[in-house]
Amino acid sequence: MANGEVEILYVEDDDADVELTLIALEEFRIANAIHVARDGVEALDFLFSRGPHSNRSFSLPKFVLLDLKLPKISGLEVLQAIRNDERTRTVPVVVLTSSKEQVDMIDSYKLGVNSYIQKPVDFEQFQKTIRQLGLYWLVVNQAPPMYSPSTA
Amino acid sequence: MDKITQVKSGVSYKRTRSHRLGILLLLSAVWFLHVATVLMAEQANEFQVKAAYLYNFGKFVEWPAGVPASQGDSFVVCVLGTDPFGSTLDSTFSNERIKGKNVLARRISKPADATSCRILFISSSESPRLKEILAAVDKAGVLTVSDIPQFSRVGGMIQFVVDGSKVRFEINRARAEGAGLTVSSELLKVASVVRVNP
Amino acid sequence: MNMLVSAGALLLAGGALYAYDMVSLRQSLVSNLSIEAEIIGATSSSALLFNDPNSARRTLSVLNESPHITAAVIFGIDGKPFASYFRNPPTALPPKPVFKDSDTQTYSFGRNQIAFARLVAFEGKPIGTVYMESDLGDMRDRLERYAEILIAVMLMSLMAALVISSFSRRSISVPIVHLAEVAIAVSRNKDYSVRATSSEKRGELAVLIHAFNRMLDQIQLHQEDARRAHDELDHRVRERTAQLAAANKELESFSYSVSHDLRAPLRHIDGFSAMLVQSYGNQLDANGQKYLQRIREGAKHMGQLVDDLLNMARLGRQDVVRRQTDANLLVKNAISNLQSEYEGRQIDWRVTDLPVMDCDPGLMKQVFINLLSNAVKYTRRTQQAVIEIGRSPENENVIYIRDNGAGFEQQYAHKLFAVFQRLHRAEDFEGTGVGLATVDRIIRKHGGRIWAQGEVNRGATFFFTLSPSGDIVTELNHG
Secondary structure, eight states: OOTTOOSEEEEOSOHHHHHHHHHHHGGGOOGGGEEEESSHHHHHHHHTTOGGGTTSOOOOOSEEEEOSOOSSSOHHHHHHHHHHSTTTTTSOEEEEESOOOHHHHHHHHHTTOSEEEEOOSSHHHHHHHHHHHHIIIIIISOOOOOOOTTTO | OHHHHHHHHHHOOOOOHHHHHHHHHHHHHHHHHHHHHHHHHHHHHHHHHHHHHHHHHHHHEEOOTTTTGGGTTEEEEEEESSOSSTHHHHHHHTTOEETTEEEEEEEESOGGGGGGOSEEEEOGGGGGGHHHHHHHHTTTTOEEEEOSTTTTTTTOSEEEEEETTEEEEEEEHHHHHHTTOEEOHHHHHHOSEEEOOO | OHHHHHHHHHHHHHHHHHHHHHHHHHHHHHHHHHHHHHHHHHHHHHHHHTTOHHHHHHHHHGGGGOTTEEEEEEEETTSSEEEEEESSOOSSOOOOOOOOTTOSEEEEEOSSEEEEEEEEEETTEEEEEEEEEEESHHHHHHHHHHHHHHHHHHHHHHHHHHHHHHHHIIIIIHHHHHHHHHHHHHHHHTOTTOOOOOSOSSSHHHHHHHHHHHHHHHHHHHHHHHHHHHHHHHHHHHHHHHHHHHHHHHHHHHHHHHHHHTHHHHHHHHHHHHHHHHHHGGGSOHHHHHHHHHHHHHHHHHHHHHHHHHHHHHHHHSOOOOEEEEHHHHHHHHHHHTGGGGTTOOEEEEEOOOOEEEEOHHHHHHHHHHHHHHHHHHTTTOSSEEEEEEEOSSOTTOEEEEEOSSOOOGGGGGGTTSTTOOSSOTTTSOOOSOHHHHHHHHHHHTTOEEEEEEETTTEEEEEEEOOSTTSBOOOOOOO
């Protein structure tokens, strides 16, 4: 883990959910490398190194953990923005949502989400899911390389 | 008639004298009897017919009203003289009516009685006093009938004439009309002779 | 056809007239002969009475003047011929006439002649008989002429009828036929805009046609009214449908937000309770731990309820879109969906040949999932769990799912499909009481029905059938 590099960009507005998720991710010991954005605007600002995060050197996280129900701009809009920009198009996005609605899932996939996970209510299940998720996307999966115009 | 002729000719053949005579006599007697019977029958027939005719005359002759007045409910047919009819007349007239009255047969002997008759039959026995009788009944409205020959020429009204087996009659119309009697043309039609001279 | 009837009628009338004429002619002939005989009798009375055949003969000779009298004989009262007259020399003497009872005359009609006899009476008493023969020439001539006239009249009547009928056809039947054709065309094509035409302005026919056309006016008016009403109804239906769609949409967005909003707090409750137990559990006594456990269970249960309710609502809103669906595939999918529920257990799945169903595959999959999930759940305590799915041998339109698990009390069977109704205690078997209600709802949406039989600790069988409209259509040939 390189210093300053973010492993996970976690976009979630509910702090209780944030807390539970971070507890579940504890075993990966990457607490310092998880950036939590509390809304879609902050998420994009961070990702594109603009606004309050303009002095951050541009780098893609290993994956983006995205909740759909966000204030200001919705999770799907964030997803769309990510996919629309060349620089961020390749970053894996995993939607983590409490919705069981088909339409959310379909729309997400249409916009190019890599994975769609429903948050179980049961905490044990929740922990298990997060563990699997983390294992897969942090360890198993090969994250795409950083964007550079030459590799585009 | 034929029978008589037949019987007559059947007898002419000969046998033994005495037998023949006896049989001849017998046969003659039988024949005579037969002829007599026939004649009598004929005679009887003749007068039966005449009686019927007498009765029928009454139907074809009209008497003037009131003649004869004294007869009441009977239509009197008289026979003057020897009655040649016998019971035939009565039997012919029984239950018969002429002009609505009962027919009565009466035998009279006197011409004067004849005025009460409607029809008077003058028997041939009266032929000698014919004139007298006719005078008596003249204008009395009596129909005079007789079978005396020449009756209708000598003043009688109806005369019977036997012609063969038929009974015919002659009518002196003028005589009858002279007495006020009207003789129906129907009767005149069937008369053998109609005299118009009185 | 009419002509035939008219001709027949005329013939009948003509025949009747002819017959009547013949009869009356005969009667008048007889009456004439009677008078003649009477006169002859009267005229011959004296001849008979006074036995004068000549006179009688003379009387009879007058008959020479009568062209039709062919013979006349006067018989005496003894029955013997008295006098006779023959126009032509006779072949035989006529017989003595016989009178019936108290008749005074008798007659008989031969082919060409009539023989007539009458008693002659003089002053009430019979005195003889007059017998006369007359030919029928006169009568025949008359009848012939009569027949000729009749036939002529009949023919003329027929011709007149022909002329009149052809005229009436033109002025009566043709317009009527036209009217009939218009009526037939109108009712066949349902085109109420046509009208019948009338060549005349007056008369009964014109009135009829006018009335007919007015009637069509009315029908057209009503038709338009009906159309207008229909359109209005249509519009209203569309409005209502739109309203319903809007209401549905509201409901959808409601359940959408609910599915988000309710779950998150539940998750938090459960999550932090778990953390409590994890991190501080050793500081709590048994009761404390028990309370935390209860909290977690409550949260979990509520989560399940929310899920199930939302599911049921979603399925209830959904339209049934029927397709030919292989039930075997559905069952297979359902079983694999439930794998996590029976993980680690040995279940004897006995699936017999199921048919192709005309149903909504998504909804029916849910039915099988719910029913099989129950079967799996309630056989949890059974040593050798057997779950059968197949077609009922009694009725091939009925599918059954049988398990040999905990079963239920049959007397409460009617409560099985009610929402939130459970026949088991929560500590024995968890559940929300919504699964079967959902299944019931789906099957009823298909127009079918579901029922169950159960025995405590012996197992339960659930039977269902879909609507008769192509329910179980054909067997799929498994190649």
